[in-house]
Amino acid sequence: MNIQSVRGFKDWLPEDFIKYQYLINLARSILLTYNYKEIKIPILEKTELFVRSIGEFTDIVQKETYTFQDRNKEFVTLRPEATAGICRMIIEKGLFVNPKPLKFFTTGPMFRHERPQKGRLREFYQIDVELFGELNPYLEAETIYLAFEILKAPFNLKNYSEIYTLEINSLGCLKCRAEYKKELVKFLKENKDKLCHTCQERLEKNPLRVLDCKIKTCNDVIAKTPIITEYLCKECKIHFEKLKEIFNSIGIKYVENPRLVRGLDYYIRTIFEIKAKGLGAQDTVAAGGRYDYLLKELGGDYLPAIGFAIGVERWAISIFGDKKEKFLQELFPDIFLIVLEDELLIKGFQIAQFLRKYGLKCEINYEKKSLKAQLRNADKLLAKFVLILGEKEWKEKKALLKDMKKGVQEEIKFENLETLSYKIYNKIKNEL
RNA sequence: GAGGCCGUAGCUCAAUGGUAGAGCACCGGGCUGUGGCCCCGGGUGUUGCGGGUUCGAAUCCCGUCGGCCUCCCCA
Structure with a gap:
C-alpha cells in the first residue's frame, strides 16, 4: 500500500x-x-x-x-x-x-x-x-x-x-445584539482572570463565541453571564x-x-x-x-x-449506525447470463443488450469457464436469476431460466433474441 | 492545533526481542451441463513508510503518514 x-x-x-x-x-x-x-x-x-x-x-x-x-x-x-x-x-x-x-x-x-x-x-x-x-x-x-x-x-x-x-x-x-455584546463584554472583562486563554482572545475579537466554550472554568463564568434573550x-x-x-x-x-x-x-x-x-x-x-x-x-x-x-x-x-448490509440487495444483478460455447458469446452479448434495454441489471461473463464455475460465480454475485445458453439449447431454440433463490429452472422457447429477452423480462419483472 | 490508543494477508485478529500465524475470504482440484454443502491442496505478506538500537526488531526508540477517541471546532 x-x-x-x-x-x-x-x-x-x-x-x-x-x-x-x-x-x-x-x-x-x-x-x-x-x-x-x-x-x-x-x-x-x-x-x-x-x-x-x-x-x-x-x-x-x-x-x-x-x-x-x-x-x-x-x-x-x-x-x-x-x-x-x-x-x-x-x-x-x-x-x-x-x-x-x-x-x-x-x-x-x-x-x-x-x-x-x-x-x-x-x-x-x-x-x-x-x-x-x-x-x-x-x-x-x-x-x-x-x-x-x-x-x-x-x-x-x-x-x-x-x-x-x-x-x-x-x-x-444588529441593534439589540450590539447592546447585548456591550453588556456581555463588560461582564466578561470583570471575570477575565477566570477565563481560559482562547476565551480571553475571543473576548476581544468575537465575544459571543465565549458562550460556546466547553472548558469547565469558563462554564462557571458563562453560567452567570447575561442572557441574550433578555436583551432582545x-x-x-x-x-x-x-x-x-x-x-x-x-x-x-x-x-x-x-x-x-x-x-x-x-x-x-x-x-x-x-x-x-x-x-x-x-x-x-x-x-x-x-x-x-x-x-x-x-x-x-x-x-x-x-x-x-x-x-x-x-x-x-x-x-x-454500524449496520452495513441494509442496501446490499440494490447492488445485486437481476440476471446473470451463462453462455457455454465460444461461438454463442455474440448471442449472449445481444441478449444482454436487450435485457438492459428493458431496465434489467444484467451481468455476463465472457470467460470460458465450466457451467459449475459460472453458476458459482453468479451465486457469489448474488444474482437473482441466471440464464443458461448452451449448444443444445441454441439448436432447439430455447434457453434455461433459473431462479437462484428457489433453485428451480424452466425452458423458454424463442424465435429470435429480442422475443427471448422480452419473455424473460415478463417472467421475472414481478419477482425482483 | 494539543493529548491518548492503534496500524501484521482481501477482512477480523494472533505471534513475551529469536523460523510471520489462525479463522473467514480467495485460487486450484475432486467435479467438461447445474450454485450454496463436503473433501483435498495452496499463504496470497515491503508487519503503513523511513531511520536508529541489537548478533537478531512486527515487538524497543525517533520521525513520518493514516485511523479511532478526547480537547477544540462544527455539518
Missing part, C-alpha cells in the same frame, strides 16, 4: 455510496415538494468571499480552510460551506430582482482542515438549503420543519424525536415568541438554549441546531439560521434570508 488517501478524505465503496444516494434522493424529493430548486455552485471560490461572509475572526476562516494561491497567484479557497457561494451567485447573476422567495438547495462536498474523527472528515458532504426574500417567523418554522421532514424521511422514522433534538436561540438583530428588542422578541408559538401549535419539540451561538458571523435572530444520538462528540447533524444582512454585506440588496445544512455522513450514521 504505497499511496494512502489524503487525511480526512475517504473513498465511498458501493455499499457506502448507495446509502448516500438513498439519502440524497430522499432529501431531493422532499425539497422539490417545497418548491426548492436545485443548483450547483463552484467548489473553489475566491478567499475573500469566505473572509467577508463567514467572518475574519472565526475559527473556520482562521484555521480550517484549504486556502492557497493558484497559478496566477490569486488566493482561492475550497468552500467550507455553501451559503456564501449561493449569496455570491445571487448577487453576480442579479437574482435579487427575481420574484420572491428565492428557494435553492445544493449538495456536494465541503472542506475543512480539522483533525478527523468519527463524524468529522476534512471532505464532507452537505445538503444545503437556502431561502431568500421574507422576514417572517413562519418561514423559520417551515424551514426547521423541513429539516426534520428530511431527517426523519428514511424508513419513515416514527420515533425520530428520540433520535433528533432541536435547540433554538435568538441572537437578536421588542421586534426581535415578538419574532422569537411567534416562532415558538408556531412550534407549539404544530407539535414540534424544542429546547431553548440561550447559550447557543454559531461559528459563522453572518447569523442573526433565529438560529438552530439539530443534534442526533449515536454520533459521539460530533453530534450536530443539521444547523442553520437567519442571515438577513449577508447579501447586503457582500454587495447586493438587502434581502432577508434563512437556511440550514445537513451533514450527510452524520445523517447516515444517525440512520444506519
Whole structure:
C-alpha cells in the first residue's frame, strides 16, 4: 500500500455510496415538494468571499480552510460551506430582482482542515438549503420543519424525536445584539482572570463565541453571564415568541438554549441546531439560521434570508449506525447470463443488450469457464436469476431460466433474441 | 492545533526481542451441463513508510503518514 488517501478524505465503496444516494434522493424529493430548486455552485471560490461572509475572526476562516494561491497567484479557497457561494451567485447573476422567495438547495462536498474523527472528515458532504426574500417567523418554522421532514424521511422514522433534538436561540438583530455584546463584554472583562486563554482572545475579537466554550472554568463564568434573550428588542422578541408559538401549535419539540451561538458571523435572530444520538462528540447533524444582512454585506440588496445544512455522513450514521448490509440487495444483478460455447458469446452479448434495454441489471461473463464455475460465480454475485445458453439449447431454440433463490429452472422457447429477452423480462419483472 | 490508543494477508485478529500465524475470504482440484454443502491442496505478506538500537526488531526508540477517541471546532 504505497499511496494512502489524503487525511480526512475517504473513498465511498458501493455499499457506502448507495446509502448516500438513498439519502440524497430522499432529501431531493422532499425539497422539490417545497418548491426548492436545485443548483450547483463552484467548489473553489475566491478567499475573500469566505473572509467577508463567514467572518475574519472565526475559527473556520482562521484555521480550517484549504486556502492557497493558484497559478496566477490569486488566493482561492475550497468552500467550507455553501451559503456564501449561493449569496455570491445571487448577487453576480442579479437574482435579487427575481420574484420572491428565492428557494435553492445544493449538495456536494465541503472542506475543512480539522483533525478527523468519527463524524468529522476534512471532505464532507452537505445538503444545503437556502431561502431568500421574507422576514417572517413562519418561514423559520417551515424551514426547521423541513429539516426534520428530511431527517426523519428514511424508513419513515416514527420515533425520530428520540433520535433528533432541536435547540433554538435568538441572537437578536444588529441593534439589540450590539447592546447585548456591550453588556456581555463588560461582564466578561470583570471575570477575565477566570477565563481560559482562547476565551480571553475571543473576548476581544468575537465575544459571543465565549458562550460556546466547553472548558469547565469558563462554564462557571458563562453560567452567570447575561442572557441574550433578555436583551432582545421588542421586534426581535415578538419574532422569537411567534416562532415558538408556531412550534407549539404544530407539535414540534424544542429546547431553548440561550447559550447557543454559531461559528459563522453572518447569523442573526433565529438560529438552530439539530443534534442526533449515536454520533459521539460530533453530534450536530443539521444547523442553520437567519442571515438577513449577508447579501447586503457582500454587495447586493438587502434581502432577508434563512437556511440550514445537513451533514450527510452524520445523517447516515444517525440512520444506519454500524449496520452495513441494509442496501446490499440494490447492488445485486437481476440476471446473470451463462453462455457455454465460444461461438454463442455474440448471442449472449445481444441478449444482454436487450435485457438492459428493458431496465434489467444484467451481468455476463465472457470467460470460458465450466457451467459449475459460472453458476458459482453468479451465486457469489448474488444474482437473482441466471440464464443458461448452451449448444443444445441454441439448436432447439430455447434457453434455461433459473431462479437462484428457489433453485428451480424452466425452458423458454424463442424465435429470435429480442422475443427471448422480452419473455424473460415478463417472467421475472414481478419477482425482483 | 494539543493529548491518548492503534496500524501484521482481501477482512477480523494472533505471534513475551529469536523460523510471520489462525479463522473467514480467495485460487486450484475432486467435479467438461447445474450454485450454496463436503473433501483435498495452496499463504496470497515491503508487519503503513523511513531511520536508529541489537548478533537478531512486527515487538524497543525517533520521525513520518493514516485511523479511532478526547480537547477544540462544527455539518
